[in-house]
Amino acid sequence: NAGVMQNPRHLVRRRGQEARLRCSPMKGHSHVYWYRQLPEEGLKFMVYLQKENIIDESGMPKERFSAEFPKEGPSILRIQQVVRGDSAAYFCASSPVGQGSGEQFFGPGTRLTVL
Amino acid sequence: SQQGEEDPQALSIQEGENATMNCSYKTSINNLQWYRQNSGRGLVHLILIRSNEREKHSGRLRVTLDTSKKSSSLLITASRAADTASYFCASDEGGGNKLTFGTGTQLKVEL
Numbered sequence: 001n002a003g004v005m006q007n008p009r010h011l012v013r014r015r016g017q018e019a020r021l022r023c024s025p026m027k028g029h030s031h032v033y034w035y036r037q038l039p040e041e042g043l044k045f046m047v048y049l050q051k052e053n054i055i056d057e058s059g060m061p062k063e064r065f066s067a068e069f070p071k072e073g074p075s076i077l078r079i080q081q082v083v084r085g086d087s088a089a090y091f092c093a094s095s096p097v098g099q100g101s102g103e104q105f106f107g108p109g110t111r112l113t114v115l
Numbered sequence: 116s117q118q119g120e121e122d123p124q125a126l127s128i129q130e131g132e133n134a135t136m137n138c139s140y141k142t143s144i145n146n147l148q149w150y151r152q153n154s155g156r157g158l159v160h161l162i163l164i165r166s167n168e169r170e171k172h173s174g175r176l177r178v179t180l181d182t183s184k185k186s187s188s189l190l191i192t193a194s195r196a197a198d199t200a201s202y203f204c205a206s207d208e209g210g211g212n213k214l215t216f217g218t219g220t221q222l223k224v225e226l
Contacts (some may be wrong), residue, residue, distance in 0.1 A: 033213065042203055042216035043158070056212060091157060093214075103148055104214060106158040 002027070004094050004107035005074075012113045019079040019086070021110045025094030032075045033093040033104060034067060043091060049075060082114045121204060121217040129225055134191045136220040138204030139184075147180060147206040148214070149189050158203070161189075194224045 005024040013019050025032050030051050035043040045059040049069040060067065064082075069075040079086055089111050093104035121138045128134055140147070146165045150158040164171045164180045164187065171178045177190040191198055201221050205214040 031212070035214075035216075042218050043205075043214075045213035045215065048212045059213065093158075103160045103163055105160065106150075108157040111155075 004029075004092055004105050006090075006092050006107035006110050008110060009108060010111050010113070012115065013082050014115050015083055016081050019082050019112055019114075021077040021079075021090050021092075021112070022074040023077070023092030023094075023107060024074040025092075026096075026105055029094035029096050029105070031095045031097065032069050033095075034075075034077050035091045035093065037089045037091060037109075039088075046077075079112075082112075084114050087112055087114045121202075121220050123220060124218070125221040125223070127223045127225065128194055130194060130196055132194055132224075134194050134198070134222055134224070135188055136202055136222070137186060137188045138217045139186045140204075140206050140208050140215070140217075141185065142208050144182075144206040144208050147178075147187050147204060149176075149178060149187075150203045150205060152201045152203065152219075154200070161202075191222075194222075196224050196226055198222060198224050 004026055007022050011019055032049045034046040036046055037043045047060045047067045048056040051069055052071050064080045066078045089109045091109045092107045095104045144166055146163055148163045149161040151161055152158050162173045162176055162178050164178050166182055175192045180187045187204055201219045203219045204217040208215040
């Protein structure tokens, strides 16, 4: 059973470009979470999705950021018109049920560098 | 919700010694988890403790939870160089389905 997969592992973008990060949850998991980690800091929640639904996006910046988890295919975190402050590691996690009942399984992360 | 705080921020010990790190949170929780992160890598789940539990063991790991003080501790016994990593606590503080992470403790175990 493969773990949570994220790609790309490293992504370099110039200011103003778009960044698209992908996450495939563990098999059988229908809940996906995105977190951002700035250098030397802990992870901060961004968004929680179930298939085709955004459940909680309270940690997502209001502009330029969007997330989806379509019926088929991976979850996508999209950052439009990237700025240097978007440089961070973005982690995806999945769980078989909603949090409150167990752990979340994390992917290896995508490290975004904005030049 | 605010992130929890962990202390110490950094800890350096000799192999074979025990390492203790602490975590505090601000509101009620259902459970609290500890994760390890090696430099530049993803997070590995270590242990989960529920709000009605006071202590839990897993191998060389011992976690305690004091809900009256809103704090938890992680003890690693007989540390090894391979334990060198950052350790984070994470809770479902504030309810819902998101984890609120602490600021992390960087542990270095020297030979």
